[in-house]
Amino acid sequence: MATLHEYLFVSGLLFAIGLAGVIARRNIIVIFMCLEMMLSAANLTLVAFSRFNTAETGLPDYDGQMLVFFIITVAAAEVAVGLAIIVALYRARQTVNVNDLTSLRG
């Protein structure tokens, strides 16, 4: 069985890839996807910790997994709102490139 460290390594990697994507990509949709990836990384971390942190009863500590559900729910809401905003933006500006969004600055 994979050890905790391996899970953490993978999830860390996932988080880093997500962050790198947010930084490197210019398309807002892609950036948004990368953000979701970061949330998934956190989910993976939580699940891993939950699996390896045993409670007094000997069972895994389910708090972490509970939080994962919350995160998934929130992410869904976020995506719904986020995509709506991005669509509105596209309708107004015909672009989803972040480099075009610099009217507010200084």
Place this chain on the structure above:
Amino acid sequence: MDITWLLFLLPIASAAIGWLLLNKQHTLAAYLSTASVIATFVISVSMLLAGKDTQASFNWASVGDFHVKIGFMADQMARGMMIVVTGVGMLVHVFSLPYMKKDAAKARYFACLSLFMFSMTGIVLSDNFLMTFMFWELVGLSSYLLIGHWYQKESAADAAKKAFLTNRIGDFGFMIGILMIWGIAGSVSFAGIADWASHVGTLTPLMTATLGAATLCIFCGAIGKSAQMPLHVWLPDAMEGPTPVSALIHAATMVAAGIFMMVRFFTCFETGEAHGAPEADHAAVSLIPSFAWTTIAVIGIVTSLAAAFMATQQDDIKKILAYSTLSQLGYMVMAVGLQGSEASMFHLYTHAWFKALLFLGSGAVIYACHHEQNIWKMGGLLKKMPITAITFLIATLALAGFPMTAGFFSKEQILHVANHQGGMLFFIPTVLVAILTTFYMFRLVFVVFFGKNRSENAEHAHEVGPLMFIPLIALTVMAVIAGYEGIAGQMAPLFHHEKVNFGSIEFLSSIGAFIVGLVLAFVFYFNKDEDKLSGNVLSKVFANKFYIDEFYAKLVRVFQDAVAAVVHFFDEILIGGILVGGLSRSAAGFGALFRRLHSGNLQGYATLFGAGALLIIYLTVFVF
């Protein structure tokens, strides 16, 4: 209340009333002022006749048990001096009545004269140094106001400013001296200092040096007020003021204040007298180190000699008298420095009368010649205005030390001190000054009163009115009799003098100097229309006062104005620009940098977020 307070109150009241309330009623102000000075003269005389030392004071400023007092100490020296001050003052007031008759600002003039009388009274009667200093400054103020009486004239305004500022430089030293004396003796009152001096015993070398330094600092005040080298430059310029003012302030009284103050100071150390032990006469005086004495004496004789040389080549009648005054003050200072306070005060006292007379006489001449001051544009005035001429001549004789005039006795004393206390090094210059004095004074007399009229103004001159010549005559009387023991001894014991020894070297050199000077003047100037001696290098140097004024002007320009400009420049550049401006610029610079971080670019933000997050994590986990 002691009647002496009136000496303060009357003049200040008349000054205030005259200036503030009567500035429209000029004549009334003039009479008020004159009346007040006559009253003070009467009081002074009565005090002199009463012959009683009086003293009173009140706390002017008190902090805890420290008090600055205002009061008076009417001892014999002060009483005698008061006669000089109020006497000459009274005559000058009277002389001024006609002299300033047509002046538009007569009220101000007389108010200032009254203010001067008040201030001078303060110096004379003061019982402590702080009070002296206050009135010292006030005297400076009244002198400033009177020199600048015709302030619309550039030269008068400049001269007034110069006088005040030069005096300020002296007062800078004076104040330091007072502070040091206060530190050393623990008191600023003359009685307190005397008390300290008589009890202190011997001093450590540091204390002695400090006392010497303090003495010289105090002397700085006298240098300023009595116009000694190197602060003498203001006095000739001060002749821009009305001539009666020159007579009163810049010849007879104020300039003598420096001498008076030094004598007052040194008297504190003559504990022998205070404690009735004549043999210890100079015991406490020796507290003051010799370098201080020598410096004072040297400054005195150098001033005296230099001024005498300058006087020989001046063409302005008042300037000649001014340099003569300088020269005579130098005499007095030298005598003070040679520990001959008696001689110094004696000369001060006689000099006051005949120098005031000379100035008033010159005033009469100037008045008669429609404000012509160049002696080469006068001439032959003896016939036009005989009273003035004769009184002037008598005053000249007195100044030159013609036997049996007042000046003769006092000059004798000075020569005596120079010879006995100073030795040849001082005696020879002193005699030289005596020769020069006779020479330039008779140059003046010959050119102005003899020969022919050299200008229209001189041709139309005529004798002045009684209000003017009565003071002249009164002063003439004093110029003749003031030196005799009967009169001088009345004034104060300090004027006491030894009998003239007709065989002594002093007497012979005095007579010799008079004759040499007279002959030279006669040869070169009698009945001449131009100055034969002018034109050579030496006389140019004399006429231009050794170029000291020019040198000072440069000095001021370089060391004051240039430094001020440089400092101002640095103040703006260094402090305003770099220090403070730099701070605000760097704040603004950082602000601009921070603003640039907010570039509006989402990608940039994400990058900065990430970088910042990494930095924070690094710091938190590995550094803190």
Place this chain on the structure above:
Amino acid sequence: MLLALVFIPIAAAIAIWAGSPARLTAIVAGIINLVLGLIAASSWLTNPEIGSVTYSVLSKPDIALSFSLYDGMSVVMLLLSVIVLAAAVFSGQCPAGREKLWYSNTLLIAAGAIGAFLSDDLFFFYAFHELALIPTFILIGTLGRRNRKAAAWKITIYLAFGSMVLLAGLLWLVSATEVSSLSFDTLLAASIPGEAQKGIAALLLIGFGTLISLFPFHSWAAPAYASAPAPVAMLHAGVLKKFGLYGLIRLFPLVSEGMQHWLIVLIVLLLGNIIWVGFVTLNQKRLDTMLGNSSVMHMGYVFLAIAALIAAGGEGNSLAIPAAVTLMFAHGVSIALLFALADKVEKQTGTLELQELGGLASKAPTLAFFFGLAGMASIGLPGLANFSGEILVFLSGFANYDPAKGFGPVQIATIIALWGVVISAVYMLRAFRQTFQGPEASSVKSAKNLSLLELAPIGLLTLALLAVGLYPNLILQLLK
């Protein structure tokens, strides 16, 4: 009564704002305040509790809006404030239509000063001073002359910076005393460990120093005063600037040890004020900047007294504080008078460039008389208040002089500082000579003499100068 002294100007400002006739209201308020102030001061001698009020406004730490005449220094400063305020409301040339702004802000500045001097609670002492900041900013920037905007910025930023440093110092002081109340009584009864004193003293010196225009934090003062409308210059240079000195002296006992560390620094800085700024003043070509710089310069003398106080250490120097306070009063009155008069000069001639002036005395002799008098006062002529202060300052410099040991730093500083008396005489007489004497310049051709109404504030200030100058015990008896 003290409450009234603070709030009458504020109420008047509000009334003006709400529409009552501006000038009249301001003058009435100024005069009422003057009368109240004189009454309070004279009755303080017999009843030191006169008019004290205390309203607790905060419990943690214990802060109270509390006014009292804490000691003679407060009384003198109160007198200074009311006198200058009464003169200030009469002075200056308010542009038509801006009376509301002009008079209400003037009153607010004064309220700030009076409040600060009357507060016996450290908090309100500090706070009231800041009250004046905004009106000053607005008035200089809106109605000032020449580089008004730059000058207003400068003064505001400097003072804000100074206040911030000061705030830090005061807060440190409070936390070091470990008392819960900020009233002077409690604070001054506490003590501060030596270690903290050093830092607190430094912050106080910089903070107060900036407010007093201590070298090298002085460059705000001259341009601001030069640009300010007359009442602002009068109140600020005359009264508000004394706040810093008042504070330093008031809090000095708490940090006397710490101050020792900075004695030499302070001496160098104060000589910077006197000599450096003195030279800067010499080089001014305008009457207003000259006066502005001169007021900076003269602060050096008050600092000299403070330096003497510091140097005395445990021995004590009973002269220093009365000297400083007397000089503060004198300087406040004289500089206010000078600014009022300079304003009149500008009114009559339309310029303050010394080059363009000349011979004004023959057109306006009264103006010349008072300007000369004020100028003479500021250069320390006996008989006028400044001399009383200066002489005491110099004496305090030598009060602890031991001739057997030679000069200490304070004595040397005193001697150098004395040269400043020469410098100030030079620039003042130069300015007087250039402005009033000599032949008439073209700018003065149409000048007129002072009117009787204009004379009122000038006469008041002159009276104060003369009274204290002729008999300084008037002030000194309050400072026992």
Place this chain on the structure above:
Amino acid sequence: MPAFYLEIALVVLGLVLLMVEAFGPSKSKTYLGWLSLTGVLAIFAALFTVCPSASCSCDQLTRFYEFDSQAKFYKGFALITTALVILLSLEYRGTIKKFTTGTEEGSGEFYILPLFACAGMMLMASAKDLISIFVAIELVTITFYILVAYMRRNVGSLEAGVKYLILGALSTGILVYGIAWIYGITGTTELALIAERIPSLEGSRAPLLFGLALMVLAIGFKIGAVPMQLWIPDVYQGAPTPITAFLSVGSKAAGFAVALRLFEPFFGASLTSGPLLSLLLVLAALTILVGNLAALAQKNFKRLLGYSSIANAGFLLLAMAAWQPQGSESALSTYEVVSFYLITYLIMTMAAFFFLVTVYNTTGKETIASFNGLAKRNPLLALIGTIILSSLAGLPLTAGFYGKFYVFKSAISAASSGHPALWWAIAFGLVGAAAGFYYYFQTIRAMYWNDPKDPSKIPVSKISLALLVIAALALVVFGFYPQPLLDLAAAK
């Protein structure tokens, strides 16, 4: 009544109003604003009838939800803020109308959505478990995504919305990742348990601090601390002004409420207190510096308020860096200092936004130059503006001073008793406060020194006028008599 009924009531109210909006009359939507305002006020009144958790017999939600004096304070704070925001929205409706559908029809939700945000903030005030903290924060954040981008015909609003969305989601990612690590190391999401367990976690110091740093960063996003402040100026500038006000007051205060709860266990243990203190100190210093200095040359008043809100966050962080859980006779605890600061901040900032909206409604601009000559156009408004700005600058005798006073006081007393590194932060704080004078005075200067382009009068609506007058009076009165504010902040 258990406290969480309030949040439920608020959410229900929001849902009901949304229904009303959807099916009710469509001509005018202002009545929705009034309704929602009434609801908020009613719930605010109900807040005082709630019993504290300790004495409450109910046991629902006890793991996630705390109702103590602090929670009560921040709930009240959120409600008042929301009420004011709704009022401000009503004032602002002209602009909303213009940039949505062009009619009133599009503005209905604008009055209702703040209710959800408010419910989120109230939850944040009470959350005491990482899970509830996360949920509460997200409720607020997602609502704000919509509100910021509400004016969908306004490019600025949309741009701000997108920026807020991306960066907000990024901070969410960071937050959950941090939570995951903390949970992983301590084995719990309950703050109380975390506090118990930290001392025994000597061996896991690095991962613990890693998680902590991530959470600080995420909270930093909410409150606008460097380096997570970058979004603030842009979003503040682009968002509808009432929402800017909401973000700047409500969201920030809720962020601090969470921060206080969240940091408490970490401050309590010596293992983490040192690093956390140093971290906060550095953040405080940088935040103060960036906020204040970047504002110096700002020309847009709304954006200026954005920087100002960063600066204020810096001062609050400084107070937190000088952590002092217990007050004393002469000093306030950190909780009280922060609460006190936030009260004054609420008054001044909301007043400033009302002031801005009033001027904006006439001039149509948000630049500092649009205040030119206000002293002539509307002297009363100029006077009020001067008081507000002075208070923001922290001038004594205005309420705004006391906040800074307490911050510096606690920082200085911490610095002089064992944390000398704080002197640096204090020094930066002083520089920042002095710089603050400069940029707030820029606007005063515009009002008084400059002449208006258009000298016509500026009208003020009755509501705004009343609120502005009350606010200005409050600032001055509390400037002289701050005790009521202290009582509020220190209420038990």
